[in-house]
Amino acid sequence: MRNSFFILMTTILFVLPACKEKDPTAPSDDIEHEVITSVTLVLRDSVTSAVRTASWRDADGPGGAAPVADTLFLAAGRTYLGSILLLNESVTPTDTLNVEIEEQANQHQFFYTPTGGISSLVGIERTDRDTNTPSLPVGLQFKLRTSGGGPSTGGLGIVLSHYDGIPKTATPGPESDIDIVLVTRVQ
């Protein structure tokens, strides 16, 4: 009996180091980078059909190189038909993320807030609606109006709010997927 006990113990002793162990010397590079690497506003002048764009880019995701952003130039006294384009350029081919927002429109909402010198010159009305009851704006499409006056410089705040597990409301939710500011000049 004692012998069998010692055999058991010895077995444990030898089995112990032989247990499978993951190898740390071969790290996987299987990291999911922040999906949104660029945000672009595309504005079409309702009269002239001239197109203006302005982008915010952070090619390497959070940290590393700082993001770069264009200044958005707007003419005074115009109406623009606007849309926002979200891309993940860290993968090939580039992934257009607008599709996901359209599919999840009932849990997402964009908020556009003119600030600083343009806060009284720019008005934005979101034109697309979700299928909630009552229906709420989504904000992938919008109408941007500039009043006469200027020239003046300010910021256009863009927030994408995500309502995860809670009802979508007219105010921003507890979690922001996007929160950036584009320097904007009305002239």
Added chain:
Amino acid sequence: MRSFVVAVVGLIMAAGSWLSAQPTATVRLTGTVRDSATSLPLDGASVFVAHARTGVLTDTEGRFVFPSLQPGRHEVVVRMMGYAEVRRTIVLAKPTQLDIFLVQVSIAVRGVTITGTVDKSGLMGSHRAISVVGADDLHRLSGQTLGETLEHLPGVTLISTGPSIMKPVIRGLHSQRIVLLNADIRQEGQQWGAEHAPEIDPFAGAGIEVVKGPASVEFGAEAIGGVVRIVPRELRRTQGHEAELHISFFSNNAQGAVSGWMEGHADVLSDVAWRLQGSARRAGDARAPAYGLANTGFSEVDGSFTIGYLFEAGEVSALLSRFSTDLGIFQGSHIGNVTDLRRAIVSSRPLVERPFSYDIRMPKQVIRHDLVTLRARSLIEGLGSLDLRLGRQENHRQEYDALRIFGQIQTRPAFDLTLTSYTADLRLMHLPVGPFTGTIGLSGTRQGNVSEGTTRLIPNFRAHNVGAFAIEEWSDDGLRVTTGVRLDWRQLDIYRPSGSAVERMAKTYANVSGAVGVQWQFDPTWSLGTNIGTAWRPPSLNELYSDGVHHGSAQYEIGDPTLGNERSGSLDVTLRHIAEMVHVDVSVFVNRIDGFIALFPTPDPTLTVRGAFPTFRYRQDDVVMHGLDGSAEWHVNTVLRLGLSGSLVRGSIVSTRLPMLFLPGDRARFIVHAKLPERWGLTGSYVEATVIGVRHQGRYPSSVDYANPPPGYVLLDLETGTHLHWGEQVVEVTLSTQNVLNTTYRDYLSRFRYFSDDPGRSFVVRVSTSWGRH
């Protein structure tokens, strides 16, 4: 509310003084007698209580019992052939456990040592500041986490991440600055994270011991702040079986918990003993006084099996244990950026609420910790007692982030870390050499960490540690001097992907720890312990390599691969008084840590698509911490007992004199305990009220934290307990209420204080019983 507390306390004191008119109760004295070199129980030793003129012989397990002695001072005399006689003066005020070690005549130089690590009175002989949670205390805390079971000890506070994740903080230090010992093997997990609770079932052992202050000589470099040791229960040395069962229920989060163990000394295989132990807990969403805390439920299942072969000169044993838990993380703490965090702080209610549920959704943690140990202990003729412990542990931590990108459910965890550690410890408790006794030891660890989640907060690494130490003790009448020194060497290899290749970085850390302790028993009831030591700690992986947003705290954290070691110099002094009616245990300490690693804000935020995140870098500064902790107990009479304990910690950065961030607020705990007379066949009944007061932390660096420390608070807990008898079977029942007044409060060290109040009132029912106990 304060007047209510005063009224309750007054009422209990009045009841106590009325009850004290009852006849004087007797006190039970139990204990064991063991061989000092082998720790083996001594069968047939005679134990006399001189004053009471009564004596008994120890049984085969070395145990003795005096069921009813008069309270007061007694002289206990222990004799056995071939061993030096021992005389010991004790003061009996409550049931006491006395563990006596006899020294063989041939090697007897210093009489006797009283230890008994799970017993408060045994601490008289320690030069260290130690607090213990004994087996009885553990019964009264069943169903709670390791952190919660330690929270009532002076000098220990909690850092919490919601109601399910609690980590002990010892004198203001926690996480990678504390060593946890489970089954006497160093617990190796991802200790560095404040939201990573210890993967230990506190009910696996016979009690819990907390060493406050550095204990690096015995336990290695990380023990710069202290040690929490789950004191293992020894295997049964006599034939028979024994079992214990604890069941508890908590109303606040509708938590049910069960914990128990069985042990036996097999009849079939003589000399083989075994022990089976397990715990399970399941809880739903907790509730703050004004609202529910969505997704704060948890489930936990732990178990262990020990088997050992016991022989005259020692034992060989093996342990298999698993800890596994799923922890929900409060949904209201789930934010995307700083604006969200500010909005959550300003809001009076969490921004996400849901009806009560047991559902554990994302964000959540899924953790498993497996441990296998093999231990061999034997007396070697002419050398001493040799103890070898081998261990393999695998810590698997998965943290699921609720951060969904456009509603795509992240099926992969954000963190997925597997840490495998092999440890070997060899210790020799050598026979006296001249006037010295002591222990020399060698330990080695090999670790591999594999990171597989969608983010890489810490990289893959392979680490090798080797340590060697010696502790020697010299003692004379009433005076004991202990000195120890340890050498540690750590080789760290980091593996990071670099394009299609692997980049390897090697780092080596080596250093010395040392300590001198003096314990002076200048009176039978008074002792003074002093410990002077120096310890060090290499930087942890997150301090070296983190680079990313810490969700929940909305800060961007950047490590520094060039960080060096922390080096501490510490002094603590503990005064103990154990007399008939009064027990006092007070420690003062000062701890200077040079190169203390902490996060410091940098002026430029990190810009991301989610907004600007305040950015913190790990940096080293010299800090000085000092403080006071202690407890006092006054047995007013045989019925009424009053207790007071408290802790104070101060810490500041030497160069700037700025206070350190996140030090616990001053706190005090006042207990009124009254025994109730036997009635309706109920024995051992009592009522107890506890008032916990925590002061506002007024010392903090300004404009670093998003929200200033919350105001102080006062909580009231009430408890009553009794023993029911059904024939031979004794069932212990306790009913208690935590936070009786449903006080709304936020603790400064609650990491969710930005988002929600701490949990409110909870009614707790606990039932325990045992079988086979004599």
